Amino acid sequence: MENPIISFEKFSFKYNAQAKPTLYDIDLSIRPGEKILIAGPSGCGKSTLAHCINGLVPHSFAGEISGKLSIDGKDSAKLSIFDVSQVVGTVLQDSDGQFIGLTVAEDIAFALENACVGEPELHELVLKAAQSVNVAGHLSHAPTELSGGQKQRVSMAGVMVDDVKVLLFDEPLANLDPATGKQAIELIDLIQKRTGAAVIIIEHRLEDVLHRHVDRIVLMQNGRIIADEAPDSLLSSQRLKETGLREPLYLTALRYAGVEIREDMQPWSMESIKLSGEDVEKVRSWYKAGEKTGEKCEKEALLKIEGLSFAYLKGHQALSDISLEINKGEVIAIVGNNGAGKSTLSKLICGFEKPQKGRLLFEGKDLSALSIKERADHIGYVMQNPNQMISKVMIRDEVALGLRTRGVGEEEIQSRVDETLKICGLWPFRSWPVSALSYGQKKRVTIASILALRPEMIILDEPTAGQDYRHYTEIMEFLSLLNKQGVTIVMITHDMHLMLEYARRALVINDGRLIADSSCADVLTNPELIRKASLKESSLYPLALRCGIEDAALFVQRFIDYERKVEGK
Amino acid sequence: MRNIFNFVDRPSPIHELTGATKLICLVLWSLAAMTSYDTRFLIVLPLLSFALFRLSKIRISDVSFMLGFTAVFMVLNNVLVFAISPDHGAGIYGSEHILLGRGRYALTAEQLFYHANLILKYLSTIPIVLLFVCTTNPSEFAASLNRIGVKYTIAYSVALALRYIPDIQREYHEISQAQQARGIEMSRKESLVKRLKAASAILIPLILSSMDRIETISNAMELRGFGENKKRTWYMGRKFTKADIGAIIFCAVLAAAAFVLNYINGGRFYNPFV
Numbered sequence: 001m002e003n004p005i006i007s008f009e010k011f012s013f014k015y016n017a018q019a020k021p022t023l024y025d026i027d028l029s030i031r032p033g034e035k036i037l038i039a040g041p042s043g044c045g046k047s048t049l050a051h052c053i054n055g056l057v058p059h060s061f062a063g064e065i066s067g068k069l070s071i072d073g074k075d076s077a078k079l080s081i082f083d084v085s086q087v088v089g090t091v092l093q094d095s096d097g098q099f100i101g102l103t104v105a106e107d108i109a110f111a112l113e114n115a116c117v118g119e120p121e122l123h124e125l126v127l128k129a130a131q132s133v134n135v136a137g138h139l140s141h142a143p144t145e146l147s148g149g150q151k152q153r154v155s156m157a158g159v160m161v162d163d164v165k166v167l168l169f170d171e172p173l174a175n176l177d178p179a180t181g182k183q184a185i186e187l188i189d190l191i192q193k194r195t196g197a198a199v200i201i202i203e204h205r206l207e208d209v210l211h212r213h214v215d216r217i218v219l220m221q222n223g224r225i226i227a228d229e230a231p232d233s234l235l236s237s238q239r240l241k242e243t244g245l246r247e248p249l250y251l252t253a254l255r256y257a258g259v260e261i262r263e264d265m266q267p268w269s270m271e272s273i274k275l276s277g278e279d280v281e282k283v284r285s286w287y288k289a290g291e292k293t294g295e296k297c298e299k300e301a302l303l304k305i306e307g308l309s310f311a312y313l314k315g316h317q318a319l320s321d322i323s324l325e326i327n328k329g330e331v332i333a334i335v336g337n338n339g340a341g342k343s344t345l346s347k348l349i350c351g352f353e354k355p356q357k358g359r360l361l362f363e364g365k366d367l368s369a370l371s372i373k374e375r376a377d378h379i380g381y382v383m384q385n386p387n388q389m390i391s392k393v394m395i396r397d398e399v400a401l402g403l404r405t406r407g408v409g410e411e412e413i414q415s416r417v418d419e420t421l422k423i424c425g426l427w428p429f430r431s432w433p434v435s436a437l438s439y440g441q442k443k444r445v446t447i448a449s450i451l452a453l454r455p456e457m458i459i460l461d462e463p464t465a466g467q468d469y470r471h472y473t474e475i476m477e478f479l480s481l482l483n484k485q486g487v488t489i490v491m492i493t494h495d496m497h498l499m500l501e502y503a504r505r506a507l508v509i510n511d512g513r514l515i516a517d518s519s520c521a522d523v524l525t526n527p528e529l530i531r532k533a534s535l536k537e538s539s540l541y542p543l544a545l546r547c548g549i550e551d552a553a554l555f556v557q558r559f560i561d562y563e564r565k566v567e568g569k
Numbered sequence: 570m571r572n573i574f575n576f577v578d579r580p581s582p583i584h585e586l587t588g589a590t591k592l593i594c595l596v597l598w599s600l601a602a603m604t605s606y607d608t609r610f611l612i613v614l615p616l617l618s619f620a621l622f623r624l625s626k627i628r629i630s631d632v633s634f635m636l637g638f639t640a641v642f643m644v645l646n647n648v649l650v651f652a653i654s655p656d657h658g659a660g661i662y663g664s665e666h667i668l669l670g671r672g673r674y675a676l677t678a679e680q681l682f683y684h685a686n687l688i689l690k691y692l693s694t695i696p697i698v699l700l701f702v703c704t705t706n707p708s709e710f711a712a713s714l715n716r717i718g719v720k721y722t723i724a725y726s727v728a729l730a731l732r733y734i735p736d737i738q739r740e741y742h743e744i745s746q747a748q749q750a751r752g753i754e755m756s757r758k759e760s761l762v763k764r765l766k767a768a769s770a771i772l773i774p775l776i777l778s779s780m781d782r783i784e785t786i787s788n789a790m791e792l793r794g795f796g797e798n799k800k801r802t803w804y805m806g807r808k809f810t811k812a813d814i815g816a817i818i819f820c821a822v823l824a825a826a827a828f829v830l831n832y833i834n835g836g837r838f839y840n841p842f843v
Contacts, residue, residue, distance in 0.1 A: 054792055055792070056788055056791070056792070059791070060787075060788055060791060080797070081791055081792070081797075082794045082797035085792055085793060085794050090792050092785065092788070092789055092792075094785050096736070097782055097785035097786060097789070098785060098786070098788075098789035099732075100729070100732070100786065100789060100790060100793075101708070101728075101732070101804075102707060102708050102728055102731060102732050103708070105804060106708055106804050106805060109804035110790075110793050110795070111793040111794055112802070112804075113801045113802050113803060113804060114793060114794035114795050114796075114797060114798065114801050115794055115798070116798055116800055116801055116802050117802055118802050119802075122802060122804055123804070126804065140578075143732070144735055158793065159793070347746070350746075350750055351750075352746040352749075352750075372746070372749045372750050373749060373750065373751075373752045373754070375750070376750035376751060376752070380750075381747060381750055383743070383744075383747050385778065387774060387777050387778045387781065388740070388743065388744050388747065388774050388778055389744075389747055389748075389774060390773075390774060390777075391748070391769065391770040391771075391773045391774050401751055401752075401753075401770075402751040402752050405751065405752030405753055405754075406752050449751070450751075453751075
């Protein structure tokens, strides 16, 4: 067997700023050409493990190391971050933030420039790398002219120019729309086959990574590796669920139907899984046993949008002729590819931008006369990144901010803040500074600061971005609770699971137009819509087809209803 | 969104010069234009700069915003000079030929001549500054700064700042919209204290998220070997050519001429009134 290119032996690491180690007793070896997925819930130590592999630990993040890590046969303690970068190429999560150059070509050239590669090799190597990821046509483009997927490809080219032996991807799917994410996984697979480099993918979205085969899945929890085995073996066990990760949906559906998942069924992908006639029958009878849950809710329009059009620049229509209704008490998902106009729509609703045509009616009243501030009394807007909203040191002050600017009396403010903090589960932290909170808790603070104004409707931009399944569930359960109390919820999202599970209706936007307004199950089983709006079909869809169930949308609906029942959602 | 460095990529002999050459030439040229008030010389400089503008293929429409801006500034400057010291010209040239009116604000030929010189100064410097801005690729500029001896870590920060300015502008815009929704007003109706408070509500999140951004960039740069070697090469780098040397010599001669004229005239001003 070949010598491992990366090998951890009894490796532990503790950040200087922290009391307890982040990694305990890591034993892991990765051989040349292997493809590994490292998964685990937030805070399990997977990012720290990645930092150890690329040298950011201990060079940028200082701490105490015990045990041994060797990279390409050399003791990592003796290597500089530069030495490590010659072996391990890292593509970071934030494809925009890591774009260093003013143009694509310069960004790809960056590592070569630093290694003092001269002309004419410099230009040749850049061109070659750009061609290998299909961005050669964009060499002179600035990052603002590129899509998220293109930026990520530039990052890949930027590390591949070094001819590295290991490619490390830190949450490669985090900022991409579903279809682009799928392409990214395909491209990673292709690059690995072509270059023969070992590939390490850090990601908690298992099903999406498993769109292409991986050799092993390393599962982490609380700083330890708790499983290191082939996907088929891991997926047939219950360990994913125990660690708070989500298994692929088709497997959950099969389990609901009473099918036992065994390793020899090759359950790692929907294409590979072997289902016996008996299994298929079990799925079919489970499907048939589902009672119709005809949800009846009286429709009373809260927000009515009529013929809305908008352009940032003349001739570049960002939204054209959007008409829709949002009813009281609904949970709605707005989906579509990056740049389709989802955020623009929410900006128009909040009054950040003025429409060129059309009007917005809120409870029958025209919104155009109201200022941004006045609209916010009815419609709250929560940004994706909580750090972009928080401006006060203390949690109480942050939640009270909107009330203070509205001149509400101090007594009233205190009682409303208390009430909001209790609803949001922030009561135990009421006298804490914001900086002591985790990312997910900060998100709650921003939601609380909007809720304190008691809006009838809130719009959330990617409410669960960057959250693992457990935190995702926490946030979404909290939103469901708010919804039960009568708040109408609109979410802009790329997360197909989120939309299926929590939204009753999906608005699909493509190229500034509303191309569908229908149930989420309908949308995610419609190949035409999926393609147009860069969505990704649910793996429940091919499962339904395999089992000879014609109405795939109804099958998906059955799954959601069943899940709500068993999980008590 | 417009970048402050409004580079116009349209090949021309001026674009061919390295950024360092253009910077040196700009300094020498400004030195010449600032030193001398010799009207004959100040007529030559604008004519030369117009010719260079032609050569650079930069169109008036590319720089219309900056031109308009400086034109307003120039008018304002002249009006203020006249308002504050209407006898400035007479003081300089040591004579007084009244053309119009009487009293303190009587218009003298000397004052008029002084204003003409002032306008000529604008005309000799502004086109050259615009030319520099429009024909210099920021990355190439960083590369050539490094070539003339500036440390590459410092030279690179120029390019990096330009890379991230649009991002930060956009972020500022988004944060300010969201904060307005929470009732933070930046309008003039509010008192100064309130406006300062409002500004902090936008700046604090902006600074915090910029810190995150800086951490990402510096990690990304380090992971790709930035700062490891004493030297680096530049993808956008260009070699000095004969044209570069020629351009520098030409501008040095201009600057020298300005000093020589000062010496011959016995002062910075050319006086036609004696």
